[in-house]
Amino acid sequence: MLDGMRGKRFEHSGEIVVIGLGRFGSALANELMRLGHPVLGIDRDAARVDEHKGQLTEVAEADTTSERALRALGVHEALTVAVCIGSGIEASVLTTALLVELEVKNIWAKAITSDHGRILSKVGAHHVVYPEAEMGERVAHLVTGKLEEFVRLNAADEVGTPIDPDNEFVISQMMVPSHVAGKTLAAAGIRNEFKVTVVCIQPEGGKFTYAEADTILGSEDHIVVAGHPDDVERFAGLD
Secondary structure, eight states: OEESOTTOOOOOOSOEEEEOOSHHHHHHHHHHHHTTOOEEEEESOHHHHHHHBTTBSEEEEOOTTOHHHHHHTTGGGOSEEEEOOOSOHHHHHHHHHHHHHTTOSEEEEEOSSHHHHHHHHHHTOSEEEOHHHHHHHHHHTTTTSSOSEEEESSOOSSTTOOOOGGGOOEEEEEEOOTTTTTSBHHHHTHHHHHSOEEEEEEOTTSOOEEOOTTOBOOTTOEEEEEEOHHHHHHHHHOO
16 A cells, blocks of 8 residues: 555656665565666664675665764665665654655655554655555455455555545456356456456466457456456456
C-alpha cells in the first residue's frame, strides 16, 4: 500500500540511498542494483554491512539518526532515499525527519503499523509503504487457489482506511475458469457478462501473449485479467 504523492511524476538520477539492510531493505537494494542503479546501503549493524560488501555500489555503517553522519556520507546530496528500518519506530521517524530537514526530494519510508505510517507522513515522507500489510492482503486472495497473482492498482491511503470500491482496480493471474474453457474470447463474452477484461494469455507450455477476439481459451491456459476485485473473484470462482 502506498501513501503520498500519487499522481506526481519524479525523475530520479544518480545514486539511491537505502537505509536499513534487513530483509526488505536488502531486497530493495539488490533489485535496484539489478535494474542498473548505483546504491549506497547504510545500516548500523556491522554484520549486515559486511554482508552487503561487493553486492552494492557502496555500503556504510552509521547511525542515521545523526545529521552529522548523514552529511558525512553525502546523503543530503541524494535525490532519492528509502528508509527501510525494520525495527525501532523511533529511529525510522527520526531518520525520516532528518532527511526532510536536509531537503531530500524523494523520500520513501517503510511503515510497520498504520500509526507509524501516519507519523512518517506527518514528518514529511513523500511515500509511505506497508510491505507486511500489502503482502498479507495479497496472500489472502491467493490461499483459496482460485487466483495465482493479485495486484491492487488503487488502494487505501493507509492501513485500516476504508477503500472506495468504485475506485478500486486489480490485475490478477489465474487458470482459465472451466465455464469459459474451449471458447474464443469473443464468444465467451467475459467483459459484458463479468465486467473484467482479459489482458493477455499464456497457452499451455507457451509464453504470455496478447489476447485477441479469436483467441481460444484452453482449459490449461493461464490468463491475466483486470477489473474490480469483486468482479475478478466472481469470474474466477464460478467453478
